Amino acid sequence: MRLLEERILRDGKVRPGGILKVDGFLNHQMDVTLFAQLADEWYDAFRNDGVNKILTIEASGIGLACIAAQRFGCPVLFAKKTKTKNIDGSVYTTLVQSFTHGRIYDVIVAKEYLRSTDRVLLIDDFLANGAALEGLCDLVRQAGATLVGAGIAVEKCFQPGGERLRAQGLRIESLARIKSMSDDSLEFMD
């Protein structure tokens, strides 16, 4: 998506260690006008798939998911990161390793909001190693719901998550696909 690529080139900052900072418009300050344009793209891609629930993970996926949900006319469910073991059986739980923060989280959703009849679209801001997205896939699988696909804003194609998850059959629509990054340049996939 040209619009998002141009925005990344204009306002994104590349930091040492392969960090792309887009916190001026995507995941700290959030440009909801841009979000609506991203949502339109995901809606074009998944409009015929009967999506009735959008699943994301806190915190930075929530804004994108809510704006996208308006297009799809469905609710959002956001998975929560927690260190508290919930033992009453009311939640689905999966483990997600954060490479950014060097931690492993339990990620949970309440069973009552993710049903076997749901047709679920995943939404998140970034796809890199794929740990968060894989965790969301696992929650959908535990619920016996139908996984329609994933809408991602920025995919780092030089990290292995996208390839691994596509090989598992996940349909992923990433709106900006970064082929390579160095301290002074950034190249998108064709």
Place this chain on the structure above:
Amino acid sequence: MRLLEERILRDGKVRPGGILKVDGFLNHQMDVTLFAQLADEWYDAFRNDGVNKILTIEASGIGLACIAAQRFGCPVLFAKKTKTKNIDGSVYTTLVQSFTHGRIYDVIVAKEYLRSTDRVLLIDDFLANGAALEGLCDLVRQAGATLVGAGIAVEKCFQPGGERLRAQGLRIESLARIKSMSDDSLEFMD
């Protein structure tokens, strides 16, 4: 706001210890159609105040803030909870004590996204003891920005936050104001 009160009575659950669970539509699963109606109310209240930024706190305020930002035509900034001391001076920091989780967080925003020229509306899902909202006020104060007011979905008026912050001069527009709660009843303010 009658619509939100009715929704709370229909889908909310009161748990022992003064816990109101509204995670079916407000802060786990999120009904974005309802959110747009809440946003309309906040817009009616603050439309003439020149709001050019909405500030919220992760995670459950983000969805409400993004839908409201569409009405105001402005970006959202969400304050992040962190345990990492940021010592490079690029962020405003405040301490917030979570009564729900029994913890104290550092809450931060990047200085570059909160400017003295900003006219800031705070948005959050709950107001009870007021710790989170007070933290957001402090961040706005540190930035020298103008604090327009706060839009809250559910205020627990039997807890002290709203009264204390109004006494400090904060204009608060809460859309459902709970007067009292017990295990089997819930009463709203007139």
